Amino acid sequence: MERGCVWDDLLGQSRVADFLSKAAKDGTIAHAYLFVGPTGAGKKTAARSLACALFCDDDGCGTCPTCYRIRNGFHPDVRVIEPEGAASYVVSQVREIIHDVHLKPVQASHKVYIFDEADRFNAESANAFLKTLEEPPGDVVIVLLARSFDAVLPTIASRCQVVRFRAVPERSAIGVLVQHTGATEADARAALAASDGVIPRALDFLRSPTRRDARAKLLALLKRLPLMDGHDVLTETREVLGAAKAPVDELKALHADELAEHRELLGKGASTKPLEERQKRELTAREREGVTELLSVTESWLRDCLVLSQTSGGPVMNQDAADAAEEVATVITPRAAVAALDAVARARRRISYNVSPQLAVEAMLFDIQEVLRCPR
Numbered sequence: 001m002e003r004g005c006v007w008d009d010l011l012g013q014s015r016v017a018d019f020l021s022k023a024a025k026d027g028t029i030a031h032a033y034l035f036v037g038p039t040g041a042g043k044k045t046a047a048r049s050l051a052c053a054l055f056c057d058d059d060g061c062g063t064c065p066t067c068y069r070i071r072n073g074f075h076p077d078v079r080v081i082e083p084e085g086a087a088s089y090v091v092s093q094v095r096e097i098i099h100d101v102h103l104k105p106v107q108a109s110h111k112v113y114i115f116d117e118a119d120r121f122n123a124e125s126a127n128a129f130l131k132t133l134e135e136p137p138g139d140v141v142i143v144l145l146a147r148s149f150d151a152v153l154p155t156i157a158s159r160c161q162v163v164r165f166r167a168v169p170e171r172s173a174i175g176v177l178v179q180h181t182g183a184t185e186a187d188a189r190a191a192l193a194a195s196d197g198v199i200p201r202a203l204d205f206l207r208s209p210t211r212r213d214a215r216a217k218l219l220a221l222l223k224r225l226p227l228m229d230g231h232d233v234l235t236e237t238r239e240v241l242g243a244a245k246a247p248v249d250e251l252k253a254l255h256a257d258e259l260a261e262h263r264e265l266l267g268k269g270a271s272t273k274p275l276e277e278r279q280k281r282e283l284t285a286r287e288r289e290g291v292t293e294l295l296s297v298t299e300s301w302l303r304d305c306l307v308l309s310q311t312s313g314g315p316v317m318n319q320d321a322a323d324a325a326e327e328v329a330t331v332i333t334p335r336a337a338v339a340a341l342d343a344v345a346r347a348r349r350r351i352s353y354n355v356s357p358q359l360a361v362e363a364m365l366f367d368i369q370e371v372l373r374c375p376r
């Protein structure tokens, strides 16, 4: 089926793309959708693509100023909303949005409201929202995003058309990555492991020499870990973390290009503030992601050790570090492998509690070192 280019962003979900683009074209868009599927399946991208398809004169070309504004998060008629409360959407927030819903669109024919984490409506905030969700003004489309259908309150879910996003099978994800970057299958698999299976992140990973370098440094460290003394572990951890921060400079260069493109597309007088705010958020996220990536690489390599230690074997995620994993696999017991994986989980938790990444990663590596030295 012919569809706007903006749907090409939706990797591995052609059924959903066909369904939504057709609805936009035929004018059969529902007033409320619930997009359900795992993290990284492309739910938010799909919601933005839907807005593009509705607003753009060319079915969502992906390149006109309208599409550009939507995809970059600063179209005045597309709002992405996250829970304001620590654990849930709060009533005052919902009331503010209901007020906004009844205002006319600023630039487009419609308004699109995208609610992230729709499983975080509690009974109170859901109650405040139900009437609007059931019967929003004719020019409003509400899109709710959630990881699982069952986690969403039935009162909310029953008022929406449900669109299911499937987890992209590893084989297709690898296919997409190879096709878009020309990487080898082994590199694509390693990128997925570093990015927790999230395809857009894996794409960025493959395109970033500095991120691949940080991964290589970490794997080299893991290989030598059993033989290193405490001082070496501390020094090299610092180096690896430094490498994990390097992509921030890469992103800054990209942002400068983006700012130039922004001015060219929207005119010199156009405000750059929303773009700059988004870029700032991206920088913070990138710094955090750099560390998460190190933990994911460590985790996937330990899993490789575990897989290789089983008689049935199986494909490894990190082909380029398979020799070291094989060596570990000959001596490690499943119990010891689980203990090492626990150390990674602990590091994740500590970082989410705001322990410094340096301290969390050091502690993790010392724990893993102990396991690797005595893998029973």
Ligand SMILES: [Zn+2]
Pocket: 052, 056, 057, 058, 060, 061, 062, 063, 064, 065, 066, 067, 068
């Ligand atoms: Zn367009």
